[in-house]
Amino acid sequence: MSITVPKxxxxxxxxxxxxxxxxxxxxxxxxxxxxxxxxxxxxxxxxGQYEQRFAFSNYVNAFLENREQFARSFxxxxxxxxxxxxxxxxxAYAIAFKSGKFKNxxxxxxxxxxxxxxxxxxxxxxxxxxxxxxxxxxxxNLHLLGQQTTITSTSIAVVAGMTYNxxxxxxxxxxxxxxxxxxxxxxxxxxLYANGLTTFRRVxxxxxxxGVVAGTLLTFIPAAGDYVNAAILGSPNTKMIGNVIxxxxxxxxxxxxxxxxxxxxxxxxxxxxxxxxxxxxxxELV
Amino acid sequence: xxxxxxxxxxxxxxxxxxxxYGDFKAVDDLTLTIPKGSFFALLGPSGCGKTTxxxxxxxxxxxxxxxxxxxxxxxxxxxxxxxxxNTVFQNxxxxxxxxxxxxxxxxxxxxGIKDVKEQVDKVLNLxxxxxxxxxxxxxxxGGQQQRIALARAIVNRPALLLLDEPLGALDLKLRRQMxxxxxxxxxxxxxxxVHVTHDQEEAMTMADTIAVMNEGKIEQMGTPADLYxxxxxxxxxxxxxxxxxxxxxxDGNDGDSVVINLFGQKISMPKARSHAVDSxxxxxxRPEKFRITRTGSAFRGNTxxxxxxxxxxxxxxxxxxxxxxxxxxxxxxxxxxxxGVPPFNKGEEVVISWEPSFTFGLRGDEDIEAGTExxxxxxxx
Numbered sequence: 001m002s003i004t005v006p007k008x009x010x011x012x013x014x015x016x017x018x019x020x021x022x023x024x025x026x027x028x029x030x031x032x033x034x035x036x037x038x039x040x041x042x043x044x045x046x047x048g049q050y051e052q053r054f055a056f057s058n059y060v061n062a063f064l065e066n067r068e069q070f071a072r073s074f075x076x077x078x079x080x081x082x083x084x085x086x087x088x089x090x091x092a093y094a095i096a097f098k099s100g101k102f103k104n105x106x107x108x109x110x111x112x113x114x115x116x117x118x119x120x121x122x123x124x125x126x127x128x129x130x131x132x133x134x135x136x137x138x139x140x141n142l143h144l145l146g147q148q149t150t151i152t153s154t155s156i157a158v159v160a161g162m163t164y165n166x167x168x169x170x171x172x173x174x175x176x177x178x179x180x181x182x183x184x185x186x187x188x189x190x191x192l193y194a195n196g197l198t199t200f201r202r203v204x205x206x207x208x209x210x211g212v213v214a215g216t217l218l219t220f221i222p223a224a225g226d227y228v229n230a231a232i233l234g235s236p237n238t239k240m241i242g243n244v245i246x247x248x249x250x251x252x253x254x255x256x257x258x259x260x261x262x263x264x265x266x267x268x269x270x271x272x273x274x275x276x277x278x279x280x281x282x283x284e285l286v
Numbered sequence: 287x288x289x290x291x292x293x294x295x296x297x298x299x300x301x302x303x304x305x306x307y308g309d310f311k312a313v314d315d316l317t318l319t320i321p322k323g324s325f326f327a328l329l330g331p332s333g334c335g336k337t338t339x340x341x342x343x344x345x346x347x348x349x350x351x352x353x354x355x356x357x358x359x360x361x362x363x364x365x366x367x368x369x370x371x372n373t374v375f376q377n378x379x380x381x382x383x384x385x386x387x388x389x390x391x392x393x394x395x396x397x398g399i400k401d402v403k404e405q406v407d408k409v410l411n412l413x414x415x416x417x418x419x420x421x422x423x424x425x426x427x428g429g430q431q432q433r434i435a436l437a438r439a440i441v442n443r444p445a446l447l448l449l450d451e452p453l454g455a456l457d458l459k460l461r462r463q464m465x466x467x468x469x470x471x472x473x474x475x476x477x478x479x480v481h482v483t484h485d486q487e488e489a490m491t492m493a494d495t496i497a498v499m500n501e502g503k504i505e506q507m508g509t510p511a512d513l514y515x516x517x518x519x520x521x522x523x524x525x526x527x528x529x530x531x532x533x534x535x536x537d538g539n540d541g542d543s544v545v546i547n548l549f550g551q552k553i554s555m556p557k558a559r560s561h562a563v564d565s566x567x568x569x570x571x572r573p574e575k576f577r578i579t580r581t582g583s584a585f586r587g588n589t590x591x592x593x594x595x596x597x598x599x600x601x602x603x604x605x606x607x608x609x610x611x612x613x614x615x616x617x618x619x620x621x622x623x624x625x626g627v628p629p630f631n632k633g634e635e636v637v638i639s640w641e642p643s644f645t646f647g648l649r650g651d652e653d654i655e656a657g658t659e660x661x662x663x664x665x666x667x
Contacts (some may be wrong), residue, residue: 058485086654093542153321182377183381184375184376184377184379185379185380186379187346187366187373187375188373188375188379188380188381189381189392190345190346190365190366190367191344191345191346191366191367191372191373191375191439192367192372192392192393192396192438192439192442193367193368193393193396193397193442194367194392194396195365198396201391203381203383206383207381207382208384208385
């Protein structure tokens, strides 16, 4: 038996495990989900029994019933993305250009939250923002917060939790693209009559755009579908589309609506992301 | 505080500049005047302080001690963007996100010039790349990027243009071509060029004046011909081309000449070309200044007898000999192949002779190996 494999087959052999995995755990479930999304309850059947009736009206109904939660998801995700960018850019900039020998320690600190579970971290935020945390009493003493006002169960808490949880996904790509900037281009800008601020606007920011695009996508996409932050830190008034899907599936056992909502969410994210990448115009830089 | 672009034109003067990093002095008490309009080269091996000097002039580093003047204006602590000085960076540092046009227009726009098109087009024509205006830097070859980097700097008509190893990344053929072009462009635009390089051939081809730097100090400064014909230190003698340095003793004077005893054989040289401080010295002769002859032929002024041909390499335009002398030293001799004399054979006994005025004298306490191993590129011509 020969051990030489004809060269043309090698790429297919290398691709096979990935394809097999994705086919089994992504393509099949998504086809299944698509089928579920157009099912209707079986007449006279039990709760949770559905049959295929190609009921595309499921999509319309699901969307119309949950417009508010859809809108909220995208508003929260946008806010969390903007705040994460505002916090992560200076952080990544400092790590990339100003941290010297502390660079690696700071990078570890950025990733350190991942060493604890996502759920635990979110629950910890409930403590931080709660009545017994240090934040609320301090703000009340400073009269920045009314004596009866709370933070937990508000949209502020949900957005804050999302901002925090997705911060590393913003920071790391930003750091990677800032770190890659040739310091001589910064020097060249100064040499060509640009002061520090102009250099930042004209050279540093444009050259870090690939990182901004990657970071915002990595933050926005999971944030738009997130339900953990809203479930733990929010209230019924801060429900996001993720919470609706979760309750339709597991509490109401309304699989078709949950599936239809999932597809609508996917499509919406896909359209927004495509528009965003077009607008950012960084195809050749990414 | 912006610099007045009219007042700040004139000679560049560095006065007693020192740049220290901890205990290490990258530049050590350097004083230098670069006349307006000249093509000046700072030449030296890596680590000699030439790039640090350039960066201090650009404003990218601040001297630990000393002052820098441009014309009558003190620019020692001025920010880089406030200096009428532009740099062609090593590896060019073009802005990858901007087109070639915008790269070149960058400096003009920062100075608030609205109508940049005419000036950018003009400089693109000067570097002969007008068709590349809308490309991005990554779409250009190394040589093209080099020219754009030059165009981006000279479009601002700076009082001073700094070139940091500008041709280092180009291949030999392109480098030669760019040397000639740079020289031509410098004459064309009439700006002061300060060029930093480790390549002696590049410095000699382009510069009017060369300052040879070693360990943070200037070893010697002068025209390329001065430095080559009359080096004052072993470092300069070895770093610019090749030299034969023979240990000797000054035996006395003979008018404007000094008589030197080289291992028992007497030669003479002009007094003015001896840089010895006492009676011990090294007599230096460039390999192409030697004539090699058979015993009994006509000699030139100075002769050394008892040589034996150790090695012969035929190079086409010349033949290079290694001649072993009775005192154990091997001398390099380059002979032009223009006299119809058949080449000498290995083992033949020969006499070496040369014009006394070609001799230069170095201090007897010099390290004659200085500057020999640091230059990576030998030039066989």
